Amino acid sequence: MEVAEVLPEFADAFAFESFNRMQREALPALLESEENVVASAPTASGKTALAELAICKTLAEGGTALFIAPLRALTNEKEDDWDRFEELDYSVYVVTGERDLNPRRARRADILVMTPEKLDSATRKHDSRRYDFVTDIDVCVIDEVHLLDADRRGSVLEVTISRLRRLCEPRVVALSATMPNVDDVAAWLDAPEETTFEFGDEYRPVDLNAGVKTYTHGDNAFADKYRRLYRAVDLAEPHLRDDGQALVFVSSRQDTVQAAKKARDEIAERDIPMGVRGEYDFHTDLKETLENDTLRNSVLDGVAFHHAGLSKDERDLVEEWFKEGHIELLFSTSTLAWGVNLPARCVVIRDTKIHDPLEGEVDMSPLDVLQMLGRAGRPGYDDVGHGYVVCDGADADKYRRLLRDGKEIESRLAETLATHLNAEIAMGTITSLDEVMDWLETTFYYVRGQSKPEEYDFPNLRGRVRDCLEDLVDRGFVEMDSEDLSIESTPRGVLASKYYLRLETAATFAELCDRANADDDALAADDLLEAVATAEEFDSVSARQSERDAISAVLVGRETGDLEAGQRKVLAILRGAANGKIPTELASDAWVIQRNATRLLSALGAFLDRLAGPHAANLARRVEARIEDGVSRDAVGLTAIDSVAAGRASKLSAEGLSTPGDVVDAGISGLVDAGLSEGIAERVYEGAQSLPAVEIDWGEFPETIAVGENDVCEVTVRNVGEPARAGIRVTVTDGESDAASSQPGTDVPDDGVEMTSTNTYLRTEDTVPVGVFGADADALEFTVSVAFPEEPLLPIEETRTVDVV
Template structure:
């Protein structure tokens, strides 16, 4: 059907003139009804256009559309692709954890793009001003809804959609690769039969022939990579010789580069004609690439593609592969989920990959099917060929996957282990986590609410419709078990059948913590002498890092950083600890850098949550210590200079510059002039900005009033001391100590605070008074002022 006939106002929003057969069959459900829609169709059959039709209908009605992308990298892809909507006068705004949220832009956006994790976080905070925009969604498009079956991310997607439907009841359009039980997803989303579509292989633009090829598994993992590479080239070679193209998926960014290098040599050995070294124009075009290795490789007809390449390099590689100038392309799995870049032959060389947080893990069945689905170029190939390279032990499993597909299951109530639970572990990990979140939000206030909530989940549908029927009483018992566990561990309070969150439960939900991590962090609040090493160790041993593994080539670097500290920790925890410890000094060893960024980003979230927990249940001094550690892990600044990072616009470089010039606190910077900061090494415009920003932070002055210089022994006096900020204000705890013993403490928002101070002439010759100001939410070191009173005989 012509786009101009169906959506005349949005013709320019589509990169083609006619909807294909699959797309056309969905149009009446998308455009002529308000019902929820579920579309299951083979990879590369054109599901993105179905999403775009739903968006157009929403925009035409003056509504807001939310597109849930399966990967963060794909949110950026959609932002670029959907400049077409911007050209028509609509605004597209991407909300991810790696960008600072602009609530005003989000609120005004016509199309929002998020990952399920970010949408989960946003819907948990829907009653805040920053995230109130999520309650104004009119249509939610779920891209790759079969991710419900993902062990790591499925439950997040599931509860986010259930929560969003309760918050604002948007129309839901769910898109999926081929799945056997599409009717279960339709039942969950209340999509009627006429709006539920399951398109079979006959709708695939190019028929697919998929199979398994084996290699001889050896003892050396490095050598195994090359064995699998040679097997992948065996399968790709016939198609390349016939002027076809091959796409080979490997485990990591580094593997794409190394495999491309080795393949170039092997292709020469096999005398396979390819490459464009005689093409002067292409040689000139290749000079645009910023990656030197890639520039040399593409001239031999071999390319590589991964998320770490510059955007311009990725765009050129994609363009040249489509044009046939690159005949063999090595890529990570991200390409399979995002860019529509099919090839005649697709080979999955690696069925396992290294996850910085989980170690060596099997590729999910969903990833495998997604990658294989890229085989076959519409308009060019009569058939696509796809292969999985695996050892003999895995042949049966992959053949069953290729022939039967993957039934989608809920991961919400996956058990953590046997029925006899280890003390401290939730009886049903994700169920406990998400039930706690719903209680913290106030949507679940008693056992009946909990059951009502459960009935909105995909888990409930599968429990009722799956191969093993789960009775209502069993579901209620499971929910009751989980509530009791949450009560026992202090996340929830129960009065009869009513439940409400504790402060710990709320903080756990707010910071997206594993329950065991939150419980452990709460125990640290009881410590009065918390140390830097204990804080870092608590984070390194958190459940979020349970699966981190240390490779043999990293052991020396870990040892160099830690020495004989924390030797009782397992190797994975020691590795995390070493990364955090070295990050604080800005000296992360080269051997640890490949995983350092991911580990550090997760650690910063954990440190922020630990700070909030000890601030709530412990002391301001503990919270300030964690705050300074957090800032140092983020910036690599020394403890002496870390307070400078509280100034907006001051990171590691500027903090180092200012510290070297003798500025050790925001107050010292605020007292300086822009020319003085320029003389210290900052540019003129930056110096003015930094002085202004520093003035927003507190600068402490203590007025001792009529405090005596001496007091007769045995006499008592009561005086007042005033503590004020002469610049900005912040939450602070002010403590008065005499001879090391705490007398008075006051938590306040400085401002100004006046404290009564007793002066008692006791048996000692001197009274040493100390005023200590601690900022639990700023990385500024505690500020002390002292006064000595002599005791006269």
């Protein structure tokens, strides 16, 4: 059955000319029906075409398609693959957390590509103008729906699909690798029997011979890697000698490079006939197209590595050369198993445990294992593919059961029920206990609970939900009316949902707000860093023995006795990042931890802004900017200027220009004198002018006041720069003892008094009243402080002293 015969107007959208047997059987359900579709099929059997068929039907009808990819790296690949749709005048738009969202492009897109996490975030904000495009989806294609069974990510996919179906009722097409309980997924998505497909191994283009191989486990984890590597080469060797190809999966990007280097030596030692050194033309092309010396030298010997850290051009070349047979042994991370269709005669999983910067050492997901093994067998070249899991003897039976029985897909919602329930209440989609139960009935958790009532404690479901709800009330995320039992979210609950926080972290942030409210000066940057370092989002971070000395060196002189080793590691990375000096021993995990920490600091800033005030929020914004840019405390305000990051901020600061105001005063010529080129100096100068700039006019403020007298004065805060939201605060202290009182004639407390606090949008100027009084003190010191909660600018402060006579 040719594509051009079935879909003449979309023939060019497909990468092949004829549908295979599996695709032909599913085709009527996808093109001739409006029902939801669930299809389970072996890896490499052509499931992507099913997604494209569903998308073509929707486009032909003038609708919008959403494709949910399991990994962010795969969203970018889909964007490249689907240039074919762009050539047919249909627009493809990828929405990820890495890119700045263009709501207009998203709204006009014909095909949207998102990860489950980004879709979750977008649907939580669907009633905003920025994300309203998610309510206009006609078909939702879920690629690799067995992701439902993944830790944490599974529950995100589950609740997000349930939410999307309530928002706009799209047709759902769910695709999956082989799974035993496909009927449960179909029941969840309301796919009838006639549009539910379970394609077995007979639909694999090449038979799979999969097995488990053990190795001799030692006491040294580093040495064990090489024991497993030699085992992997043992398994691959007969296929390499027989003109086959081997794909070896390892746990990290760095391991792909190291394994490739070691494998080249081993191949030479064993005299396995591989490599392209004798192919002059290819050798010449290689030198011209590949700048990565390590990769180029490996490819010459028929070996290569592939991971998301390579440039796109490098990855494309490796994939092309592997398909052409120039590369015979390829080492890769798991991303390749989920994305590019790059089969090999032999697939070996060398590492079943991976190091996650946030989770520590964890077992590789069973879904990943099956996905990787599914890459074994080259259609058109091999009659059978060979797949092997290399593991310690203690784990062998576990993997043999996985290969024999497959993996039933379970719901993970129970593990994070409170977080997702809070999100629904915050959006206003749930307003009572009965509505909680209605919501649960839309989830995979509910369907799976009916299949396994005892394992899911299904008879006690309502009680568990009530306990969860009461816990949210007790912790301040939800309020319940005692009369009608209606429920609604508190500001704490809304913020936790909006910023995608674990509830324990949100509670910690709320406690910080309480401290700030009790004492405006109670919070310091150290408090914010520790709150982030101890956040639940980092609860599984571990510190290797080799990292301990570096951590202690960064934290020397700091009291961290109550922190666990992993928390100390996060704190050390954050302190190092703030100073622009992360120790090399901590560098491998630093990027992920920094990225998550800046997200958490942004959320903490929102908590402080909403619950404590602009000054506390400004502190969080400055700390966040220092973590991002590695700039000193005094110069952090420079990062508010477009075109100024760590390097330029340090250069300007070293020349005595440490604030945007200094930059404006210096002018373009002064910036050139400070070492900037004229073009850059012009951009930096213009950027500094686009920020708010404050002048404080004290007016007729007295120099003296008599004991017992009062005078109300007015202080004007003038913004001579661009308008911005600001917090204006006036405090008074004893001019000698740093203490004051708002009541004349009384002993003054030790911590000063806030007289005025205003949260305003400062366009031109604002006037604040200041009460001057004759207190029991020789002098009073009045301070006006202006802070911008959304900019990393140092607060502007001025002080006046009034003698009490």
